[in-house]
Amino acid sequence: MPQNIPVVENILSANDRVAGENRARIDAAGVFSINLMASPGAGKTSLIEQTLPRLTDRLRVAVVDGDIATSIDADRAAQAGAGAAIQVNTGGECHLDAVMLHGALEQLEVTRFDLLIVENVGNLVCPASFKLGTHRSVLIASVPEGDDKPYKYPGMYRGVDALVINKIDLLPYVSFRMEYFELGVQALNPGLVTFPISCRTGEGLESWIHWLLERARK
Amino acid sequence: MPQNIPVVENILSANDRVAGENRARIDAAGVFSINLMASPGAGKTSLIEQTLPRLTDRLRVAVVDGDIATSIDADRAAQAGAGAAIQVNTGGECHLDAVMLHGALEQLEVTRFDLLIVENVGNLVCPASFKLGTHRSVLIASVPEGDDKPYKYPGMYRGVDALVINKIDLLPYVSFRMEYFELGVQALNPGLVTFPISCRTGEGLESWIHWLLERARK
Numbered sequence: 001m002p003q004n005i006p007v008v009e010n011i012l013s014a015n016d017r018v019a020g021e022n023r024a025r026i027d028a029a030g031v032f033s034i035n036l037m038a039s040p041g042a043g044k045t046s047l048i049e050q051t052l053p054r055l056t057d058r059l060r061v062a063v064v065d066g067d068i069a070t071s072i073d074a075d076r077a078a079q080a081g082a083g084a085a086i087q088v089n090t091g092g093e094c095h096l097d098a099v100m101l102h103g104a105l106e107q108l109e110v111t112r113f114d115l116l117i118v119e120n121v122g123n124l125v126c127p128a129s130f131k132l133g134t135h136r137s138v139l140i141a142s143v144p145e146g147d148d149k150p151y152k153y154p155g156m157y158r159g160v161d162a163l164v165i166n167k168i169d170l171l172p173y174v175s176f177r178m179e180y181f182e183l184g185v186q187a188l189n190p191g192l193v194t195f196p197i198s199c200r201t202g203e204g205l206e207s208w209i210h211w212l213l214e215r216a217r218k
Numbered sequence: 219m220p221q222n223i224p225v226v227e228n229i230l231s232a233n234d235r236v237a238g239e240n241r242a243r244i245d246a247a248g249v250f251s252i253n254l255m256a257s258p259g260a261g262k263t264s265l266i267e268q269t270l271p272r273l274t275d276r277l278r279v280a281v282v283d284g285d286i287a288t289s290i291d292a293d294r295a296a297q298a299g300a301g302a303a304i305q306v307n308t309g310g311e312c313h314l315d316a317v318m319l320h321g322a323l324e325q326l327e328v329t330r331f332d333l334l335i336v337e338n339v340g341n342l343v344c345p346a347s348f349k350l351g352t353h354r355s356v357l358i359a360s361v362p363e364g365d366d367k368p369y370k371y372p373g374m375y376r377g378v379d380a381l382v383i384n385k386i387d388l389l390p391y392v393s394f395r396m397e398y399f400e401l402g403v404q405a406l407n408p409g410l411v412t413f414p415i416s417c418r419t420g421e422g423l424e425s426w427i428h429w430l431l432e433r434a435r436k
Binding site for chain 2 (some may be wrong): 071094123145152156169170174
């Protein structure tokens with residue numbers, strides 16, 4: 001339906017304006033922020049659960065959780081030690097947008113924090129199109145999802161600043177050709193920094209934590 | 219943005235009209251059709267690959283594959299023995315809609331087939347909102363995605379006619395509480411027919427094949 005394209009463009013440019021306001025607010029507070037994206041079940045909340053205890057006494061972290069329904073993720077983030085955990089139910093929308101983050105920031109005393117983690121809705125398509133105003137976009141791929149995902153969701157892989165490859169403990173039990181996967185990643189996003197990890201065993205998490213600390217420590 | 223709601227409603231009602239046309243065409247051809255939905259990497263294409271060889275000499279199958287990019291899935295379906303495999307690239311859209319299926323049906327001699335499998339875009343949100351005109355909606359959940367998905371994506375779980383639980387061979391290696399998962403499923407969709415399977419080992423596939431044969435055999 002070509003007549004819808006201008007509407008979509010208007011929505012996106014309005015979104016970008018609000019994303020700019022979010023960024024100004026986050027910058028003024030001196031907070032480093034990431035937009036965490038992934039398929040459903042790739043491990044966004046698990047990564048947050050593994051990350052927060054490793055940052056205790058080093059960074060004060062706020063988490064904003066986007067979901068279609070429930071507050072399961074925000075509850076888990078609070079349990080894991082987030083200084084604040086705000087759930088945004090998107091009311092059926094398959095992604096967070098800048099206005100939703102704007103609303104969440106209204107509820108946060110942003111200046112109290114060093115790091116803001118925004119957990120997007122589980123989806124490899126639409127979240128890539130909606131800037132939120134965060135500093136970095138981080139994608140979590142997961143081994144059991146399969147090695148063809150960069151090829152099939154190029155928009156997502158092209159737009160991110162870091163890639164976490166989760167569930168590497170499952171490599172012996174699934175067919176996942178790391179070389180084929182990385183070939184796709186490098187074609188779309190040359191030089192992308194990549195963290196192979198397992199939230200289950202803790203393997204590989206040090207490099208990820210180091211990457212966060214380098215950027216968020218004041 | 220409340221002013222957008224009428225636009226969304228218009229799009230959905232236009233979609234439903236085309237879905238009705240698709241259904242009439244499929245019915246006239248005497249074809250049984252399913253809309254296969256799941257997260258990225260839950261195993262839609264793998265299920266098709268495991269299903270087609272088990273139907274040889276019993277059903278003539280056509281596959282329509284929706285994706286953001288590439289023809290990987292249609293190639294795999296053709297390789298697995300589909301009588302026809304048509305790739306629909308959605309041009310960035312995160313779901314198939316009835317118009318896209320309509321276009322694919324134009325390219326198929328539908329009367330040549332007994333079963334039409336439509337593989338939707340990997341996404342647990344938007345595909346649930348767009349009727350295609352198929353007879354049954356089938357969702358694939360996958361064990362490594364986690365047991366909280368019914369709670370977090372209720373719209374999808376509420377609207378389907380059958381549920382395949384794939385990758386049960388990974389149950390020993392991940393934390394997945396089947397009871398908690400099924401509790402959510404039954405709350406949203408009481409009595410939903412469920413097939414626990416492994417596309418890797420072949421476990422559980424007989425019941426799924428039986429379900430298809432019962433419906434598609436003329």
